[in-house]
Amino acid sequence: MEGLKDKVAIVTGAAGGLGTNICRTLAEKGIHIVMADNSSALQEEFKKFKNEFPDNQGFSFKTDVTKEEDVQNLVEETVKKFNKLDIMANNAGVVQDMYEVADTPIDVFDKVLNVNLKGVFLGSKHAAKQMKQQQFGTIVNTGSFYGKTGQKQFSCYCASKAAVINFTQSLALELADYKVTANSVSPGNMATEMHWKALRNEAEIREISFEEMKEKVIETIPLRRHGTGEDIAGAILYLASEHGSYVTGQALNVNGGVELH
Numbered sequence: 001m002e003g004l005k006d007k008v009a010i011v012t013g014a015a016g017g018l019g020t021n022i023c024r025t026l027a028e029k030g031i032h033i034v035m036a037d038n039s040s041a042l043q044e045e046f047k048k049f050k051n052e053f054p055d056n057q058g059f060s061f062k063t064d065v066t067k068e069e070d071v072q073n074l075v076e077e078t079v080k081k082f083n084k085l086d087i088m089a090n091n092a093g094v095v096q097d098m099y100e101v102a103d104t105p106i107d108v109f110d111k112v113l114n115v116n117l118k119g120v121f122l123g124s125k126h127a128a129k130q131m132k133q134q135q136f137g138t139i140v141n142t143g144s145f146y147g148k149t150g151q152k153q154f155s156c157y158c159a160s161k162a163a164v165i166n167f168t169q170s171l172a173l174e175l176a177d178y179k180v181t182a183n184s185v186s187p188g189n190m191a192t193e194m195h196w197k198a199l200r201n202e203a204e205i206r207e208i209s210f211e212e213m214k215e216k217v218i219e220t221i222p223l224r225r226h227g228t229g230e231d232i233a234g235a236i237l238y239l240a241s242e243h244g245s246y247v248t249g250q251a252l253n254v255n256g257g258v259e260l261h
């Protein structure tokens with residue numbers, strides 16, 4: 001893909017399983033990366049990133065995506081350094097512990113909606129302000145295949161991701177006049193701790209081993225493997241490139257075909 005070198009991207013959730021590899025794959029194309037996360041692992045991840053990409057001019061920025069001041073500062077510091085923002089990847093997210101609706105504590109609902117929806121809202125809001133002004137850019141919000149259909153015991157997570165998909169459509173309509181695109185990506189079963197934790201729980205319930213549970217999931221994926229941050233980065237690179245410039249308001253499935261069963 002052409003035209004990506006020296007673009008500037010903010011990636012939230014950058015210290016996580018998908019985030020670290022999204023950052024690496026984008027950096028391989030010459031994109032400067034601002035790594036944002038609220039985790040104490042962020043510094044260490046950024047150090048590793050810098051060792052691998054010493055010429056990358058990006059930086060790390062401790063950010064809680066649920067706090068407007070943090071997100072505003074994140075975007076402002078990025079623009080102060082680079083005078084632009086090409087890509088806003090709102091990837092930070094949390095999964096919920098498994099509960100039926102009838103048993104869900106309110107703090108589970110609040111936490112999941114706060115990070116997954118409010119975080120995406122704030123990231124989109126402050127990126128949109130900048131992108132409207134500069135009249136270019138793309139926003140990519142991370143949804144989930146769980147945002148497309150309800151799932152037992154994941155109601156808050158599913159609802160938060162469904163909201164991300166719908167929110168991104170409104171955003172796309174508002175930004176179209178400014179030549180700014182906004183899309184969501186919907187990962188499937190991804191090879192990260194977030195997914196492994198859910199598998200461990202499910203394995204325990206079914207009284208089978210983790211490896212057996214993992215095999216069962218792979219059987220449901222037509223491409224017969226878990227997804228990675230590189231796969232998500234592929235979608236982001238496409239959407240940020242000239243080739244993806246006519247795509248807006250979409251929810252792009254990056255899931256190995258899992259919904260086809």
Ligand SMILES: NC(=O)c1ccc[n+]([C@@H]2O[C@H](COP(=O)([O-])OP(=O)(O)OC[C@H]3O[C@@H](n4cnc5c(N)ncnc54)[C@H](O)[C@@H]3O)[C@@H](O)[C@H]2O)c1
Nearest residue numbers: 013015016017018038039064065092093144190192194195
């Ligand atoms: N792993 C999967 O199977 C899967 C499937 C579908 C969608 N997703 C989505 O992909 C995204 C990345 O997930 P992952 O698998 O890398 O999970 P992960 O838990 O490895 O990473 C998530 C990152 O988000 C960060 N984060 C959490 N709350 C935050 C906050 N308030 N402010 C800033 N950062 C915060 C965490 O510190 C972590 O580094 C999430 O939005 C997730 O919902 C994942």
